Amino acid sequence: MAKINMLQAINQALEIAMKEDSKALIFGEDVGHFGGVFRATSGLQEKFGKDRCFNTPLTEQGILGFANGLASNGFKAIAEIQFADYIFPAFDQIVNESAKFRYRSGNEFNVGGLTVRTPYGGGIAGGHYHSQSPEAYFTQTPGLKVVVPRNPYQAKGLLLASIRDDNPVIFFEPKRLYRASVGEVPEGDYHIDLGKAEVMSHGDDITLLGWGAQLEIIEKAAAMAEEKGISCEIIDLRSLTPWDVDTVAESVRKTGRLLISHEAPLTGGFAGEIAARIQQECFLSLESPISRVCGLDTPYPLIHEKEYMADQYKIYEAIVASVNY
Numbered sequence: 001m002a003k004i005n006m007l008q009a010i011n012q013a014l015e016i017a018m019k020e021d022s023k024a025l026i027f028g029e030d031v032g033h034f035g036g037v038f039r040a041t042s043g044l045q046e047k048f049g050k051d052r053c054f055n056t057p058l059t060e061q062g063i064l065g066f067a068n069g070l071a072s073n074g075f076k077a078i079a080e081i082q083f084a085d086y087i088f089p090a091f092d093q094i095v096n097e098s099a100k101f102r103y104r105s106g107n108e109f110n111v112g113g114l115t116v117r118t119p120y121g122g123g124i125a126g127g128h129y130h131s132q133s134p135e136a137y138f139t140q141t142p143g144l145k146v147v148v149p150r151n152p153y154q155a156k157g158l159l160l161a162s163i164r165d166d167n168p169v170i171f172f173e174p175k176r177l178y179r180a181s182v183g184e185v186p187e188g189d190y191h192i193d194l195g196k197a198e199v200m201s202h203g204d205d206i207t208l209l210g211w212g213a214q215l216e217i218i219e220k221a222a223a224m225a226e227e228k229g230i231s232c233e234i235i236d237l238r239s240l241t242p243w244d245v246d247t248v249a250e251s252v253r254k255t256g257r258l259l260i261s262h263e264a265p266l267t268g269g270f271a272g273e274i275a276a277r278i279q280q281e282c283f284l285s286l287e288s289p290i291s292r293v294c295g296l297d298t299p300y301p302l303i304h305e306k307e308y309m310a311d312q313y314k315i316y317e318a319i320v321a322s323v324n325y
Contacts, residue, residue, distance in 0.1 A: 001184045006177050009152035009185050010040050010117075013159040014078065016189050018048050021076050024163070026053045028063060028080030028117075037082055039118060059063055060086050064093035064116070071111035072101060076163060081185040084120035084172060085132045099143030103106040107246050112166040117159075119175035120148075121213050121263050122295075122309060133264035135294070136172050139273065145169040145194060148212040152183045157192035165194060174213035175270065181216075197244035199251065203233035205323055206257040209248060209274065211237045214310065218303045221315035223271045230323055240270055248274070249281040256287035257322045261310050266294040288325035291318045 002010075018024050026041055032055040035042030045053040056063050064080050070077040075102045094116070102110035122131035128295035138146050145167050149155035157172065161167040174181075199224070200215070200262070210218045215236050222232035233251050237243055252258045258278055275290040293310045301308050 002183050002187050003085070003182060005179050006151055006152045006155050006173070006181045007038060007040050007179060009156040010159060010173065011042060011044070012185070012187075013156045014041060014044060015047065015079065016160060017163045018044065018052065018075065019068065023074060024052070025070060026078045026080070027056050027066070029058055029080035029082045030055055031080050033134050034082060038175060038317065040117070040173075040178075041080070042230060058086075058248070060090040061093055064090040064098065067114055067116070068093060068097050068101070068111050071114040071140070072109055073169070074113065076113045076115075078115050078117065078163060079110075081116060081118040083130050084118045084134050087116075087118055087134060092143070094118040094138070094170070095141045099141045101143075102222060104145060109167075111168050112251070114168040115159075115163045116168070116170045118170070118172060120172040120179070121174050121176055122300060122305060123176035123213065125302065128300045131305070132298040133262065134173075135172055135240055136264055136268055136270045139270055143168065144241060146172070147194060147238065148172045148174070148240065149238070150212055150215040150236055151181045152185045153176070153238075154192060156185055157190050158194070160189065161194050164191065169194075172212065176213050177216070192238070195239045195242040195244060197238055197247040197248065198236045200234040200236055202233070203231035203255065205231040205255055206259060206319055207233045207235060207248070207251040207255045208315070208319070209235045209237060209258065209260045210262060211240065212263075214263060216260055217310070217312050218315060220312035221319060223321045224312065224316045228320070230319060243274070245277060245281065249278060252278055252282045253285040256285055258286075259291040259293060259318055259322060261293040261315055263295050263310060265297045266292060267297050269294050288322045291322050293318045298319065
């Protein structure tokens with residue numbers, strides 16, 4: 001075990017994947033000798049050469065078109081989109097090509113070797129073009145998996161599982177935690193199964209559910225609630241598609257309450273899908289309406305970032321309201 005940050009954990013996972021498979025390629029804007037804007041790929045070009053870790057032109061649609069071509073020919077294509085906000089020019093390639101390759105060919109060919117890495121989320125005063133959380137756009141697309149880690153241990157294990165998965169995966173990395181999140185991580189190879197949530201802490205009064213950077217904020221809110229005698233169960237969803245309905249439903253049947261929090265705007269956010277499904281699965285167990293504490297339905301602001309964020313105080317107030325309903 002070594003104490004490292006999330007960027008170092010991601011870099012370790014990429015190095016392991018490159019050593020494991022000679023057909024694994026890493027590419028994106030400035031990922032070569034520069035190591036990417038956040039340095040996640042630092043040193044990989046030196047270790048594996050310019051043919052396997054290289055820069056692309058500044059065209060996201062081109063990056064994903066190129067990635068689809070590589071993956072359809074048996075390569076492990078690991079594409080980086082510099083910020084999740086920039087993924088939209090590649091939207092057509094992802095949802096109309098990557099996601100449908102296997103289905104449209106009757107499984108004669110596929111792009112299952114494709115992994116798209118991209119940093120998402122706010123908290124860095126990045127304004128409206130460097131702070132968005134667009135994960136929900138992709139959860140409605142059959143054929144894609146969507147994964148979001150919360151700390152270095154999760155990042156390394158989930159990224160290795162994503163690269164090895166037989167389906168295209170979009171791997172959203174919480175950039176606010178790249179260097180802020182530090183933890184013990186095995187130095188060797190391991191993976192964390194996709195589609196399985198983790199119960200981080202057990203409680204009896206309310207289930208708190210989130211993913212990525214939001215878990216740190218949820219934990220702070222839960223600590224505030226615990227001081228008032230409210231017992232919180234915290235779940236990290238980790239994979240949004242597929243998502244672990246059974247683990248969440250089992251928790252809600254026990255606590256009778258559910259609060260979901262994410263950075264993305266409230267309307268159309270993935271919390272709405274979770275709320276609808278859990279209401280269907282756990283209706284007779286619910287003691288209060290399912291709560292959603294999310295970002296605002298506005299463009300992501302710069303100077304009002306703190307007001308926009310679904311912080312621990314908003315979550316704490318929602319916890320109290322749910323328990324006192």
